[in-house]
Amino acid sequence: MPSVVADRPRDCTSCRIVSAVGLIGIGGYLANVAWQNKTTAGKVAISTMSLAFVSLGIARYKQEYPFNKKDDSKNV
Secondary structure, eight states: OOOTTTTSOOOOHHHHHHHHHHHHHHHHHHHHHHHHOSSHHHHHHHHHHHHHHHHHHHHHHHTOTTTSOOOGGGGO
16 A cells, blocks of 8 residues: 555755755854854854754755655565
Protein backbone atom coordinates (compact mmCIF):
# COMPACT_ATOMS: atom_id res chain seq x y z
CA MET A 1 0.00 0.00 0.00
CA PRO A 2 1.58 3.34 -1.02
CA SER A 3 2.08 5.97 1.63
CA VAL A 4 0.26 9.27 1.27
CA VAL A 5 3.16 11.09 2.92
CA ALA A 6 5.69 9.63 0.49
CA ASP A 7 3.56 10.72 -2.47
CA ARG A 8 3.40 14.38 -1.43
CA PRO A 9 5.21 16.78 -3.73
CA ARG A 10 8.25 18.66 -2.50
CA ASP A 11 7.91 22.25 -1.35
CA CYS A 12 7.59 24.84 -4.06
CA THR A 13 10.51 27.18 -4.68
CA SER A 14 8.69 30.28 -3.48
CA CYS A 15 7.77 28.56 -0.18
CA ARG A 16 11.40 27.62 0.39
CA ILE A 17 12.62 31.13 -0.42
CA VAL A 18 10.13 32.84 1.90
CA SER A 19 10.90 30.56 4.84
CA ALA A 20 14.66 30.71 4.21
CA VAL A 21 14.62 34.51 4.11
CA GLY A 22 12.65 34.52 7.36
CA LEU A 23 15.15 32.27 9.13
CA ILE A 24 18.15 34.19 7.79
CA GLY A 25 16.45 37.45 8.81
CA ILE A 26 16.05 36.17 12.36
CA GLY A 27 19.73 35.22 12.33
CA GLY A 28 20.68 38.69 11.11
CA TYR A 29 18.59 40.34 13.80
CA LEU A 30 20.20 38.18 16.48
CA ALA A 31 23.66 39.03 15.12
CA ASN A 32 22.82 42.71 15.46
CA VAL A 33 21.63 42.16 19.03
CA ALA A 34 24.82 40.22 19.79
CA TRP A 35 27.00 43.13 18.65
CA GLN A 36 25.12 45.48 20.97
CA ASN A 37 25.47 43.18 24.00
CA LYS A 38 27.99 44.36 26.59
CA THR A 39 29.09 41.03 28.06
CA THR A 40 31.29 38.53 26.26
CA ALA A 41 29.14 35.61 27.38
CA GLY A 42 26.06 37.33 25.97
CA LYS A 43 27.80 38.00 22.67
CA VAL A 44 28.90 34.38 22.35
CA ALA A 45 25.50 32.94 23.28
CA ILE A 46 23.48 35.18 20.97
CA SER A 47 26.02 34.82 18.13
CA THR A 48 25.70 31.04 18.40
CA MET A 49 21.92 31.27 18.10
CA SER A 50 22.35 33.65 15.16
CA LEU A 51 24.62 31.18 13.37
CA ALA A 52 22.12 28.38 14.00
CA PHE A 53 19.24 30.36 12.45
CA VAL A 54 21.32 31.36 9.41
CA SER A 55 22.41 27.74 8.95
CA LEU A 56 18.80 26.57 9.17
CA GLY A 57 17.81 29.19 6.59
CA ILE A 58 20.46 27.96 4.17
CA ALA A 59 19.46 24.34 4.77
CA ARG A 60 15.82 25.27 4.19
CA TYR A 61 16.59 26.94 0.88
CA LYS A 62 18.71 24.00 -0.30
CA GLN A 63 16.07 21.59 1.08
CA GLU A 64 18.58 19.56 3.07
CA TYR A 65 18.20 17.72 6.37
CA PRO A 66 16.19 18.35 8.63
CA PHE A 67 13.75 19.72 6.04
CA ASN A 68 14.06 16.83 3.58
CA LYS A 69 14.18 13.65 5.62
CA LYS A 70 15.17 10.59 3.64
CA ASP A 71 12.58 7.82 3.55
CA ASP A 72 14.28 4.43 3.94
CA SER A 73 11.00 2.49 4.00
CA LYS A 74 11.04 2.19 0.20
CA ASN A 75 14.14 -0.03 0.33
CA VAL A 76 12.31 -2.80 2.19
